[in-house]
Amino acid sequence: MDGYLHTIIATGLMxxxxxxxxxxxxxxxxxxxxDIIGNIFNAAKIEITENGELIITDMNGNEKKxx
Numbered sequence: 001m002d003g004y005l006h007t008i009i010a011t012g013l014m015x016x017x018x019x020x021x022x023x024x025x026x027x028x029x030x031x032x033x034x035d036i037i038g039n040i041f042n043a044a045k046i047e048i049t050e051n052g053e054l055i056i057t058d059m060n061g062n063e064k065k066x067x
Contacts, residue, residue: 034046041058041066043058044057053065
């Protein structure tokens with residue numbers, strides 16, 4: 001195997017690995033953050049308004065606005 005073919009294969013595999021990791025890591029990261037927020041506030045429902053305010057409804061139905 002010559003150097004050019006090896007470089008093309010190695011670069012292609014690194015490219016594929018980077019984008020696969022970026023895609024799957026981003027999805028798991030988002031879910032992890034929302035899970036942590038839900039656990040901290042004991043939330044049953046989380047809403048984000050058009051103004052960017054975070055409104056959390058807890059298990060008892062009480063709503064809280066988070067700054």
